Amino acid sequence: MAEGSQTAPEAGNDMGNDDAIGGNVSKYIVLPTGYCGQPKKGHLLFDACFESGNLGRVDQVSEFEYDLFIRPDTCNPRFRVWFNFTVENVKESQRVIFNIVNFSKTKSLYRDGMAPMVKSTSRPKWQRLPPKNVYYYRCPDHRKNYVMSFAFCFDREEDIYQFAYCYPYTYTRFQHYLDSLQKRNMDYFFREQLGQSVQQRQLDLLTITSPAGRWSW
Numbered sequence: 001m002a003e004g005s006q007t008a009p010e011a012g013n014d015m016g017n018d019d020a021i022g023g024n025v026s027k028y029i030v031l032p033t034g035y036c037g038q039p040k041k042g043h044l045l046f047d048a049c050f051e052s053g054n055l056g057r058v059d060q061v062s063e064f065e066y067d068l069f070i071r072p073d074t075c076n077p078r079f080r081v082w083f084n085f086t087v088e089n090v091k092e093s094q095r096v097i098f099n100i101v102n103f104s105k106t107k108s109l110y111r112d113g114m115a116p117m118v119k120s121t122s123r124p125k126w127q128r129l130p131p132k133n134v135y136y137y138r139c140p141d142h143r144k145n146y147v148m149s150f151a152f153c154f155d156r157e158e159d160i161y162q163f164a165y166c167y168p169y170t171y172t173r174f175q176h177y178l179d180s181l182q183k184r185n186m187d188y189f190f191r192e193q194l195g196q197s198v199q200q201r202q203l204d205l206l207t208i209t210s211p212a213g214r215w216s217w
Contacts, residue, residue: 021056021069024048029089030060041157042091048084052168055085065097067142072104080104082165090154090161098163100148101139110136110148117166118152120159126167171201178204 026049029039039045044066048055056071073079080102108114115129129150139147154161182191190207197203 021071023056024053024071025055025058025085028058030058030066032060032063039089041089042094043089044087044096045089047086047088050086051172052170053084053086054082061099064095065099067099067101069102070100078104084162084164084168086160086162087154088160090157090159092155092157094154095151096154097149097151099139101142101145103146103148106146108136108146108148110134114166116148116150117164118161120156120161122156122159126164175202178206 025046027045027047029043029045031039031043035043046055046058047053054071055068057069059067059069061067068083068085070080070083073081081104083100113131115131115134117126118129119126129152133151135149137147137149138144152161152163178191181189188209190209192205192207194203194205
C-alpha cells in the first residue's frame with residue numbers, strides 16, 4: 001500500500017528542526033508508535049509527489065494530531081509559505097488536526113479570515129475550510145514560530161483528500177493557457193522560447209504590443 005512509513009517521534013528528541021526535511025513525502029503512511037503489522041484504515045497516507053505538491057515531513061503528535069513541515073522554495077531555503085498535499089486511507093468520521101509548523105512569515109492572511117483549500121475524489125471542486133476551524137498563532141512548542149492549525153473531519157473512506165494553501169496554479173496549466181493564446185494568432189501577442197530550466201521545462205518570453213509601447217515578460 002505504501003512506499004514508506006513513519007512513526008511518531010520519541011518525546012524529547014529534536015524532530016522539530018527543519019534540517020531533516022528532504023524531498024516531498026511520497027505515499028508516506030504514518031503509523032502509531034510501537035505498532036506492528038499492516039496499515040489499517042485511519043493510518044493516514046500522505047503524498048506530495050505531484051506537480052505543485054509541497055510537504056516535506058509528517059510527525060504524529062497524537063492519535064488525532066499531526067505536525068506538517070513544508071519544504072522551502074527552490075534556491076531560497078528561508079522562504080516557506082505554500083503547501084499542497086493529499087491524504088488517503090482515512091476512516092469515516094475520522095477527525096484530525098493538522099499543524100503547518102514551519103512558516104517563514106510572521107504575517108499571513110490566515111490571521112484575517114483566509115482558510116486553506118480542500119477537495120476530494122468525489123468532490124473535485126476546490127472549497128475553503130470554515131474559518132472557524134483555522135487558527136494562526138505563535139506556538140511555544142515550535143520555538144515560538146508561527147503555526148497554522150486546522151481541524152478536519154474525513155467523511156468518505158474511499159476518497160483521496162487534497163489540501164492546499166490556496167488555489168494551485170501549475171506550470172502545466174499555465175502552458176495550456178499560453179498555447180490557447182498562441183493559437184488565436186493575435187497581432188499584439190508574441191511568444192518565444194528563451195531556453196529550458198534545470199528541470200528541462202520551457203522558459204517563455206512573452207511580448208505584448210500596443211500603440212503606446214511594448215512590454216516583455
